[in-house]
Amino acid sequence: MYSEISANKRKTVYIMALFSGFVAGVAWLVSLYLGDTSFLPFVLGGSLIYVLISYYSAGKLAVAMNGAVAIEKKDNPRLWRTVENLVISEGMPMPKVYIINDPAPNAFATGRNPNHAIVCATTGLLEMMDDKELQGVMAHELGHVKNYDIRVSMIAFAMVAVVGILADMLWRISWFRDSDDDNNSPIVMVLGLLAIILAPLIAALIQAAISRKREYLADATGALTTRFPEGLASALEKIGARGSAMRRQNTSTAHLFFANPLKGKSIASLFSTHPPIDERVNRLRKMGHHA
Numbered sequence: 001m002y003s004e005i006s007a008n009k010r011k012t013v014y015i016m017a018l019f020s021g022f023v024a025g026v027a028w029l030v031s032l033y034l035g036d037t038s039f040l041p042f043v044l045g046g047s048l049i050y051v052l053i054s055y056y057s058a059g060k061l062a063v064a065m066n067g068a069v070a071i072e073k074k075d076n077p078r079l080w081r082t083v084e085n086l087v088i089s090e091g092m093p094m095p096k097v098y099i100i101n102d103p104a105p106n107a108f109a110t111g112r113n114p115n116h117a118i119v120c121a122t123t124g125l126l127e128m129m130d131d132k133e134l135q136g137v138m139a140h141e142l143g144h145v146k147n148y149d150i151r152v153s154m155i156a157f158a159m160v161a162v163v164g165i166l167a168d169m170l171w172r173i174s175w176f177r178d179s180d181d182d183n184n185s186p187i188v189m190v191l192g193l194l195a196i197i198l199a200p201l202i203a204a205l206i207q208a209a210i211s212r213k214r215e216y217l218a219d220a221t222g223a224l225t226t227r228f229p230e231g232l233a234s235a236l237e238k239i240g241a242r243g244s245a246m247r248r249q250n251t252s253t254a255h256l257f258f259a260n261p262l263k264g265k266s267i268a269s270l271f272s273t274h275p276p277i278d279e280r281v282n283r284l285r286k287m288g289h290h291a
Contacts, residue, residue, distance in 0.1 A: 054158035068098035108256040109141040117145040136232030143221030149214040163203035211273035233284040240277040
């Protein structure tokens with residue numbers, strides 16, 4: 001389990017470094033296209049401000065967009081005690097606990113750090129899972145909190161949005177630029193066109209790769225917390241058989257959920273923010289064998 005955790009952390013650092021470089025490269029291309037590289041610090045500064053706004057507001061937005069309702073211990077003692085026991089064993093602060101009234105078995109965690117964390121489960125998850133399985137799912141979600149995965153996910157999602165904004169800027173600039181402008185060299189124009197088409201796709205691919213690595217990491221952390229990988233593996237198998245698509249469809253918060261909450265198969269596997277359930281189950285079972 002420890003080797004799985006270390007490997008996933010290293011891979012995430014590498015991917016985040018690549019993502020940061022990619023965003024800076026797109027920003028540089030925008031400034032080059034404008035023919036004024038002094039524009040670059042303003043682009044990067046604006047991007048940073050956008051990331052910070054997303055970082056501090058994403059938790060409240062995720063709760064509101066998915067119709068989650070805050071509960072106290074008396075409202076659902078089983079869920080509350082499950083979370084409470086896990087945080088006590090890990091020495092973590094007690095997060096706010098929410099429930100979504102939805103028959104799909106799912107859960108998510110959000111919040112920028114352990115002191116501002118939220119964990120949420122659907123009514124469908126609470127009805128379907130036995131105590132060991134529920135413990136496994138909530139340990140996974142608290143694993144996201146413990147590993148600061150939510151912070152990484154928020155930053156990655158904001159970077160995707162920034163790249164989309166920069167690509168849109170290039171597109172609009174290309175319509176209003178003078179075709180005889182000296183700064184519009186063929187190379188710059190070709191690079192600008194490629195950025196308009198490919199930059200958002202590449203950014204989405206990188207974000208999906210980061211998210212999948214963090215899901216594997218949270219699985220490993222959750223299994224280590226409970227010392228019972230089979231509980232989480234069994235929960236995943238139930239969700240795989242039942243399906244995890246929720247009634248509210250929010251693509252902007254889908255990456256936060258335990259299993260893909262979106263309907264249909266319209267999202268290609270390359271762009272999926274969740275690893276295949278079968279692969280997650282296999283990894284957990286291998287951890288159990290080596291425990």
